[in-house]
Amino acid sequence: MTTNPPERSGTGGTAHMPTRSGTGGTAHMPARSGTGGTTHMPARSGTSGTARLADRYRRLIAVYPTEYRRLRGEELIGTLLDAAAPGQRFPSPADVVDLTRGALRVRARGRYRPALRDGAAWASPVAMALAAGLAVFFWIAIEPHGTPMVGSAPTLGPWCYVAWVLALAGWVTETRYVTRWLLATAAAVTLLMLLPIGAVHPGAPHRPPLWTVLALILLGTLAGLGTPREPSRRIRAGTAVGAMLVTGAATLLYRVEPGYGSGYYGSVVTVAGTVVAITVALAFGAAALRARSRRRQDARSAIWAALLLALPGGVLGPLGWQPPARMPEWVTPAGLPHFGRLAEVVLSACVIVGAMAWLAAGEPATGARQPAARQPAAGKRRPECGDPLRRAGAIAGGSAVGLGICATLSATAVRTDIAVTVTLLVLVALGAGRPARYARWAGATAACWVVVAVPVTSYASGWAGVPARVSPLALTLVTTLALVPFTLAIYGAARVFAAAATGADADGPDVGTLVRATVVLGAAGSWVGLATLPHLADWGPVLLLLAIVATAAAGRGIHRIIGRRRVASHLATGDARSQPSPR
Amino acid sequence: MTVPLQEPTFLILTALASSPRHGYGIVQEVATLSDGRVRLRPGTLYGALDRLADQGLVAATSEEIVDGRLRRYYTLTDDGVSALQAEVTRLRHNADAAATRLGGRTGTERGRGAPGTAPA
Numbered sequence: 184m185t186t187n188p189p190e191r192s193g194t195g196g197t198a199h200m201p202t203r204s205g206t207g208g209t210a211h212m213p214a215r216s217g218t219g220g221t222t223h224m225p226a227r228s229g230t231s232g233t234a235r236l237a238d239r240y241r242r243l244i245a246v247y248p249t250e251y252r253r254l255r256g257e258e259l260i261g262t263l264l265d266a267a268a269p270g271q272r273f274p275s276p277a278d279v280v281d282l283t284r285g286a287l288r289v290r291a292r293g294r295y296r297p298a299l300r301d302g303a304a305w306a307s308p309v310a311m312a313l314a315a316g317l318a319v320f321f322w323i324a325i326e327p328h329g330t331p332m333v334g335s336a337p338t339l340g341p342w343c344y345v346a347w348v349l350a351l352a353g354w355v356t357e358t359r360y361v362t363r364w365l366l367a368t369a370a371a372v373t374l375l376m377l378l379p380i381g382a383v384h385p386g387a388p389h390r391p392p393l394w395t396v397l398a399l400i401l402l403g404t405l406a407g408l409g410t411p412r413e414p415s416r417r418i419r420a421g422t423a424v425g426a427m428l429v430t431g432a433a434t435l436l437y438r439v440e441p442g443y444g445s446g447y448y449g450s451v452v453t454v455a456g457t458v459v460a461i462t463v464a465l466a467f468g469a470a471a472l473r474a475r476s477r478r479r480q481d482a483r484s485a486i487w488a489a490l491l492l493a494l495p496g497g498v499l500g501p502l503g504w505q506p507p508a509r510m511p512e513w514v515t516p517a518g519l520p521h522f523g524r525l526a527e528v529v530l531s532a533c534v535i536v537g538a539m540a541w542l543a544a545g546e547p548a549t550g551a552r553q554p555a556a557r558q559p560a561a562g563k564r565r566p567e568c569g570d571p572l573r574r575a576g577a578i579a580g581g582s583a584v585g586l587g588i589c590a591t592l593s594a595t596a597v598r599t600d601i602a603v604t605v606t607l608l609v610l611v612a613l614g615a616g617r618p619a620r621y622a623r624w625a626g627a628t629a630a631c632w633v634v635v636a637v638p639v640t641s642y643a644s645g646w647a648g649v650p651a652r653v654s655p656l657a658l659t660l661v662t663t664l665a666l667v668p669f670t671l672a673i674y675g676a677a678r679v680f681a682a683a684a685t686g687a688d689a690d691g692p693d694v695g696t697l698v699r700a701t702v703v704l705g706a707a708g709s710w711v712g713l714a715t716l717p718h719l720a721d722w723g724p725v726l727l728l729l730a731i732v733a734t735a736a737a738g739r740g741i742h743r744i745i746g747r748r749r750v751a752s753h754l755a756t757g758d759a760r761s762q763p764s765p766r
Numbered sequence: 767m768t769v770p771l772q773e774p775t776f777l778i779l780t781a782l783a784s785s786p787r788h789g790y791g792i793v794q795e796v797a798t799l800s801d802g803r804v805r806l807r808p809g810t811l812y813g814a815l816d817r818l819a820d821q822g823l824v825a826a827t828s829e830e831i832v833d834g835r836l837r838r839y840y841t842l843t844d845d846g847v848s849a850l851q852a853e854v855t856r857l858r859h860n861a862d863a864a865a866t867r868l869g870g871r872t873g874t875e876r877g878r879g880a881p882g883t884a885p886a
Binding site: 255257259260262266277282284 | 788789790793807808809810811812813816835836837838
């Protein structure tokens with residue numbers, strides 16, 4: 184009732200110290216006083232056997248996060264040693280299990296965000312309705328009564344569509360356990376579609392296109408992650424009605440839309456993408472309404488729900504898809520390749536994940552309320568606002584190397600588009616500055632490029648094994664992946680500018696960092712712009728989706744900058760509440 | 767605190783009710799309280815303490831080094847006391863209700879089941 188507990192207030196601790204140890208113990212207590220103290224604590228407990236056991240425990244608790252160990256490490260080891268049997272020399276297997284589980288829990292806590300959990304719970308019924316509704320739409324639009332319009336052979340689509348309808352039936356009538364099993368089964372059946380049956384049996388039925396398969400699996404995963412434990416009758420009925428609405432709206436759009444071809448590669452996928460984009464827009468609308476009614480936490484959850492739904496939405500809908508064989512000219516006169524559907528899907532995924540990161544950065548994880556997360560270790564560098572930018576620079580450098588290796592493997596003459604891409608990647612890497620700290624990121628990225636080139640090459644050749652050389656088409660597709668480092672770089676630069684805009688604290692960027700961010704933004708932005716703008720007309724619903732997400736993210740960012748002081752004061756009161764007075 | 771406490775959590779709060787204790791002290795006290803049934807392991811214990819500290823039910827009060835080992839003492843906060851109090855009330859109410867109903871049942875059971883019992 185009277186004093187603050189020293190746990191969170193740092194040095195205040197010694198005043199309330201009951202002198203049990205008689206030697207004024209806490210004065211020598213190195214735990215939170217910095218200098219990386221705790222690891223140097225003398226393990227001077229009698230026999231060398233105990234010291235050795237302590238060392239073994241110390242190695243064992245390395246599974247915990249560094250910050251956590253700094254705060255709790257010696258205390259944990261002390262308790263482990265207290266609890267150890269006399270003469271015990273090794274940690275027991277039960278200790279190993281217990282500590283591993285504890286460490287996993289701590290690590291999960293650090294990333295745990297209540298708004299994300301609520302957002303997933305809200306997105307789940309919507310995702311279920313979309314998955315089942317779209318499956319039925321695909322079925323009746325493309326393959327009514329089993330007379331498909333793709334080529335001459337029926338596709339395997341109805342097999343997985345019926346599984347999604349069954350999952351919806353489970354959702355409406357069954358328990359969560361059964362529903363999840365049905366969802367997993369539907370996802371597995373859908374995944375089976377990807378088996379390259381055509382390569383073995385040339386006459387075998389086709390599968391639905393990769394993108395519809397991916398979208399259904401993503402929607403099903405989302406539905407399964409947030410399945411309510413005991414859904415109310417309203418949610419059950421609402422999901423069924425929602426699925427019917429999805430089918431109805433998609434069928435209506437399909438009728439109204441002029442259409443430019445039959446089958447999956449016609450307007451069906453576009454219509455499906457439009458329906459998802461409209462749903463995402465509605466979710467953002469709900470978020471805005473909630474924000475206006477001052478239910479901030481709810482608004483945050485609704486934004487999470489909208490972003491989660493947008494992720495599968497980004498897979499559906501681009502127009503203008505043409506089979507590779509009909510597109511011999513892979514390099515436009517501008518020197519850049521004609522980026523197809525892959526670019527649209529990759530960029531939308533990057534933008535949506537970036538928006539999620541933006542949202543997460545503004546929301547402290549619940550684990551951050553622990554003192555360990557709030558007080559950076561003395562020996563450890565404080566995170567700076569330019570860190571994402573430098574990391575993105577290192578990744579861009581690694582990408583330049585990786586793309587260079589892929590281009591060399593293709594053994595074709597130097598292509599303008601590759602040269603431009605590599606040059607801009609190098610420019611981003613140099614512009615971001617101090618890449619040495621993130622050398623490991625660069626190395627891993629370069630390796631990733633080479634590894635990713637394998638499935639892409641196989642995809643480019645119609646999944647007919649892995650060709651010995653990277654074909655020109657495959658090289659173009661691999662180049663498309665440069666969207667990832669470039670959007671990372673744009674995100675890093677945006678973080679710097681946002682920090683400059685909020686500015687009040689001492690962590691703001693200096694002039695040098697701002698200049699670097701501008702250079703990086705220019706280089707990365709010009710590549711993404713050149714690669715995407717000439718073909719924006721082909722983007723269809725994905726463009727709509729990205730416009731919605733970008734508008735919401737921008738609105739959120741402005742709101743954050745304006746409301747920063749208010750949020751800071753709110754957090755301060757939260758902290759005060761989390762420091763209850765001791766009895 | 768509307769959600770019922772889980773047994774280990776309940777026992778940890780109970781162990782801290784009378785006086786502040788350090789980690790191993792809590793382990794021992796919980797073992798005593800549960801007649802040796804619940805043996806907390808350190809990973810579990812500190813996971814629970816982190817959670818309780820986050821909820822503001824428990825706070826660390828002091829530290830000392832004994833025999834080269836760091837001991838941090840934990841105590842119940844005011845919120846922790848009221849949470850434990852509420853749980854005690856809830857459990858007592860449930861136990862009373864169960865005892866009352868069982869009392870009623872024993873009567874009927876005895877009256878009804880007498881002929882069928884003791885075949886040997």
